[in-house]
Amino acid sequence: MKKKIVMVGNGMAGVSCIEQMLKLAPNRYEITIFGSEPHPNYNRILLSSVLAGDADMKDIVINDWSWYEENHITLYTGHTVNKIDTERKLVRSDGGVSVPYDELIIATGSLPFMLPLPGADKEGVIAFRDIKDCETMIETAKKYKKAVVIGGGLLGLEAARGLLNLNMEVSVVHINEYLMNLQLDRTASLLLQQELERQGMKFLLKKNSESILGKKRVTGLRFTDGSEVEADLVVMAVGIRPNIALAKGSGIEINRGIVVNDLLETNVPNIYSVGECAEHRGVAYGLVAPLYEQGGVLAKRLAGIETAGYQGSVVSTKLKVSGVDVFSAGEYADKPDTRAVRVQDDFEGIYKKVVIRDGKVIGAVLFGDISDGSRLFAMIRNGEDVTGKEKTVLLGEGGGKAKSGLDLVASMSDDEIVCGCNGVSKGAIVQAIQEKGCSSLNEIKACTKASGSCGGCKPLVADVLTYVLGADGVKTVKEGICGCTTLGRDEVVEAIRGMRLTTSKEVMNVLEWSNTEGCSKCRPALNYYLAMVWPEEHEDERESRFVNERNHANIQKDGTYSVVPRMYGGVTTPKDLKKIAEIAEKYEVPLVKVTGGQRIDLLGVKKEDLPGMWADLDMPSGYAYGKSLRTVKTCVGSTFCRFGTQDAIGMGIQLEKKFERLGTPAKVKMAVSGCPRNCAEATIKDFGVVAIDGGWELHVGGNGGTKLRGTDLLCKVKTEEEVLEWSGAYLQYYRETGKYNERTAEWVERVGLDTIKAALENKEDRAALIERIEKSLDLMKDPWKEIIEQQELRKTFVPIEEQSAESILK
Numbered sequence: 001m002k003k004k005i006v007m008v009g010n011g012m013a014g015v016s017c018i019e020q021m022l023k024l025a026p027n028r029y030e031i032t033i034f035g036s037e038p039h040p041n042y043n044r045i046l047l048s049s050v051l052a053g054d055a056d057m058k059d060i061v062i063n064d065w066s067w068y069e070e071n072h073i074t075l076y077t078g079h080t081v082n083k084i085d086t087e088r089k090l091v092r093s094d095g096g097v098s099v100p101y102d103e104l105i106i107a108t109g110s111l112p113f114m115l116p117l118p119g120a121d122k123e124g125v126i127a128f129r130d131i132k133d134c135e136t137m138i139e140t141a142k143k144y145k146k147a148v149v150i151g152g153g154l155l156g157l158e159a160a161r162g163l164l165n166l167n168m169e170v171s172v173v174h175i176n177e178y179l180m181n182l183q184l185d186r187t188a189s190l191l192l193q194q195e196l197e198r199q200g201m202k203f204l205l206k207k208n209s210e211s212i213l214g215k216k217r218v219t220g221l222r223f224t225d226g227s228e229v230e231a232d233l234v235v236m237a238v239g240i241r242p243n244i245a246l247a248k249g250s251g252i253e254i255n256r257g258i259v260v261n262d263l264l265e266t267n268v269p270n271i272y273s274v275g276e277c278a279e280h281r282g283v284a285y286g287l288v289a290p291l292y293e294q295g296g297v298l299a300k301r302l303a304g305i306e307t308a309g310y311q312g313s314v315v316s317t318k319l320k321v322s323g324v325d326v327f328s329a330g331e332y333a334d335k336p337d338t339r340a341v342r343v344q345d346d347f348e349g350i351y352k353k354v355v356i357r358d359g360k361v362i363g364a365v366l367f368g369d370i371s372d373g374s375r376l377f378a379m380i381r382n383g384e385d386v387t388g389k390e391k392t393v394l395l396g397e398g399g400g401k402a403k404s405g406l407d408l409v410a411s412m413s414d415d416e417i418v419c420g421c422n423g424v425s426k427g428a429i430v431q432a433i434q435e436k437g438c439s440s441l442n443e444i445k446a447c448t449k450a451s452g453s454c455g456g457c458k459p460l461v462a463d464v465l466t467y468v469l470g471a472d473g474v475k476t477v478k479e480g481i482c483g484c485t486t487l488g489r490d491e492v493v494e495a496i497r498g499m500r501l502t503t504s505k506e507v508m509n510v511l512e513w514s515n516t517e518g519c520s521k522c523r524p525a526l527n528y529y530l531a532m533v534w535p536e537e538h539e540d541e542r543e544s545r546f547v548n549e550r551n552h553a554n555i556q557k558d559g560t561y562s563v564v565p566r567m568y569g570g571v572t573t574p575k576d577l578k579k580i581a582e583i584a585e586k587y588e589v590p591l592v593k594v595t596g597g598q599r600i601d602l603l604g605v606k607k608e609d610l611p612g613m614w615a616d617l618d619m620p621s622g623y624a625y626g627k628s629l630r631t632v633k634t635c636v637g638s639t640f641c642r643f644g645t646q647d648a649i650g651m652g653i654q655l656e657k658k659f660e661r662l663g664t665p666a667k668v669k670m671a672v673s674g675c676p677r678n679c680a681e682a683t684i685k686d687f688g689v690v691a692i693d694g695g696w697e698l699h700v701g702g703n704g705g706t707k708l709r710g711t712d713l714l715c716k717v718k719t720e721e722e723v724l725e726w727s728g729a730y731l732q733y734y735r736e737t738g739k740y741n742e743r744t745a746e747w748v749e750r751v752g753l754d755t756i757k758a759a760l761e762n763k764e765d766r767a768a769l770i771e772r773i774e775k776s777l778d779l780m781k782d783p784w785k786e787i788i789e790q791q792e793l794r795k796t797f798v799p800i801e802e803q804s805a806e807s808i809l810k
Contacts, residue, residue, distance in 0.1 A: 002030040006091055006101040008081045008246060010035025012044060012288060013275030014107025015063060016423050017295030022071055024303035032074040032099050034081050039131060040065055045288060047134050051162025056515055057131060084250040086268050103270050103302060106247055106258060110240035110276035115150065119212030125234045128159040141166035144232030148221050150209055152179040154317065156237035164200050165520065167547055169559035171202040171229055173209060173221065183317045183328045188351055188367040195324050200555050204229060242277045242284050257284035262309030264298040274298050280310060287315050292423025316377045318370065327373035330363030330380040331355060341394050352394055359387035374460045375408040378416065405463035418464065419450035419457045426464060433468045440475035482521040484513045489739045493529050502530060502537045504544060525740035531663055532735050535776040548625035552783045553610055556603065561610060563602040564624035565617050566660060569634045569652035570598025583616045597631030597669065611794050614784040620660065621784045629668045632656040633681065637674025637691065646691030648674030651720055658724060659731060661780035665738035683711045686744040687727055696723050700730060701748030709745040712753045729766035732773040733759050
């Protein structure tokens with residue numbers, strides 16, 4: 001007869017152990033699992049993706065209900081085991097179920113630490129630990145707008161990012177002077193803070209919470225220095241503690257966690273522990289990679305396979321918040337007995353630091369570019385000696401590229417973890433390639449789950465594939481526009497056009513999206529593609545747009561907005577200037593600034609004041625927030641300048657009036673310079689016009705941002721009419737062939753200047769493109785005016801507390 005194994009806990013670490021044991025000894029045990037939550041095993045790491053709208057609950061399930069059935073596992077969900085009878089070898093749950101065991105695994109995980117503050121029991125005060133917490137935050141965001149996250153660590157920042165995506169105003173409170181102080185050094189932390197502030201997050205650092213304010217529901221948080229912050233929701237993300245209650249009441253040795261030896265055995269025979277609840281050699285781990293390593297050791301032990309035991313782990317942290325990549329591992333703090341190699345590039349937003357002691361790499365911090373993370377982590381784990389070649393760790397030989405990915409794979413042992421989220425080793429990937437014929441990233445993902453969660457290990461998985469099969473043996477599979485589909489941009493647009501699909505729902509249904517609701521990446525892209533193909537038939541899906549485009553203003557780090565009215569060609573009048581000044585005073589605007597695009601920016605406007613300010617201004621929207629034409633910068637040209645050869649101001653105003661409000665794949669900036677001296681900086685714009693004797697030069701594909709790119713010369717024309725003709729044809733060709741969120745600088749390099757020239761060289765082709773762009777332009781309306789005139793749209797700017805119950809329900 002099979003021996004009976006019972007596992008208490010249905011989380012990632014425990015189920016990973018069972019998975020590995022089933023591979024080693026599939027018929028050895030009769031398995032029973034108890035889980036307190038009413039769900040199958042899911043990836044807790046991806047809760048932030050659910051909160052951010054990038055994934056649904058079903059997307060983060062690791063093992064669905066059928067997996068338990070196929071492996072003949074008895075699963076009790078919604079059952080909390082509250083008693084272990086160690087003499088009779090029996091466990092009992094609060095649901096009245098008793099199950100005998102021969103071997104027992106305690107994998108109860110951890111509990112969120114809730115600060116014992118006065119008022120912590122109020123409605124609206126929660127942790128961020130499970131699906132229920134996630135659902136609470138999503139529901140709260142529908143009714144309230146101010147959120148405070150206590151804790152500036154990994155979990156706190158993920159919660160804050162998700163709440164921002166739910167259109168809440170978010171403040172992060174942290175007791176330390178810099179964020180993620182347990183994972184980053186000061187420099188990386190400050191870089192991260194600056195980036196998150198640009199995204200709208202606010203930070204209250206060196207703050208010690210004293211009490212939670214409010215009667216029944218939270219209204220704010222008070223600090224020990226006497227200051228306060230308003231809050232409709234308080235999320236505590238200040239840490240976790242091992243869940244040891246069951247072990248404590250069963251005579252099992254505990255300290256901070258359940259004490260285990262190298263074979264994950266407790267002091268009670270036949271009882272083991274893995275995961276966040278376990279304490280090994282005085283350490284209770286909170287990251288998933290070491291927990292999977294523990295599970296692998298215990299799986300061998302239970303399968304009867306000899307093992308050297310668990311020796312502890314060197315941990316690493318990877319974080320991705322809205323495009324911000326961060327990595328840290330080992331000892332990264334500077335100490336008297338350490339030296340460091342640092343690389344910092346403020347233009348690209350990259351910072352790298354490697355810490356060395358006694359000739360060995362002992363720690364690393366990477367920000368912006370974490371491609372070296374796996375290689376450095378392997379060096380830390382292996383204790384590689386770099387004496388005499390310390391600088392090459394980051395800079396490579398002679399300042400070139402450091403050790404290649406293939407070299408790294410060759411130096412890795414088979415048991416080294418490649419995918420930390422899912423505990424997949426190099427050996428498991430190699431086995432899938434050699435024994436199961438996997439030859440692409442998608443096949444590896446389906447077979448082993450490597451790169452199936454955060455995706456950070458994808459480059460290393462690709463290197464393992466290439467190392468085993470060679471470059472020619474790896475199948476390249478085109479990725480879709482997002483994780484919901486394998487279809488690329490061109491296939492989606494062709495289907496929209498060929499099948500006359502006019503709504504996002506139709507696209508997702510007909511093209512068989514894996515996530516029928518879409519995600520935050522594909523919804524706005526589909527909304528753009530549909531409007532571009534069917535400008536007359538498609539009705540704009542406002543809910544699919546990002547917060548700035550929904551509210552037609554740029555959200556700032558303190559939750560207020562900026563208002564930039566349209567000023568054609570950067571030209572204004574004394575009357576308009578006086579009106580702007582009076583309105584700035586009326587709405588108590590804290591900052592009025594002249595922008596780099598020759599506009600006036602009113603910063604610090606409350607959301608509820610936006611419609612009123614727009615009405616008082618009685619000026620068109622400057623679209624400083626949208627994927628559309630932002631500005632046409634001009635110099636004075638021949639109007640006043642003694643060097644000017646053409647009327648730059650007049651040409652700029654014509655272009656801006658012609659193409660304002662035009663939807664484009666990404667923001668578009670233009671400029672017109674009145675002579676080759678180029679005072680308007682036209683040669684770093686998406687579309688630049690430079691006056692020359694007897695005509696104009698048309699320049700394309702420039703960018704003056706972090707990735708500086710000079711323009712390419714498209715052509716030379718003689719008249720203003722030709723400037724408008726070529727610019728319209730060029731913009732429409734960009735609209736029809738550009739990927740959503742792809743700036744013209746990237747698009748020109750991808751498509752090629754020769755391709756663009758060929759598409760525009762025939763007058764008939766230009767005329768056809770212009771006819772299509774005119775159709776879109778004829779339908780464009782000023783969004784500020786629409787909101788002012790339509791009461792239903794204007795209601796969305798009214799604070800929730802001022803809305804009637806009827807309007808809220810509606």
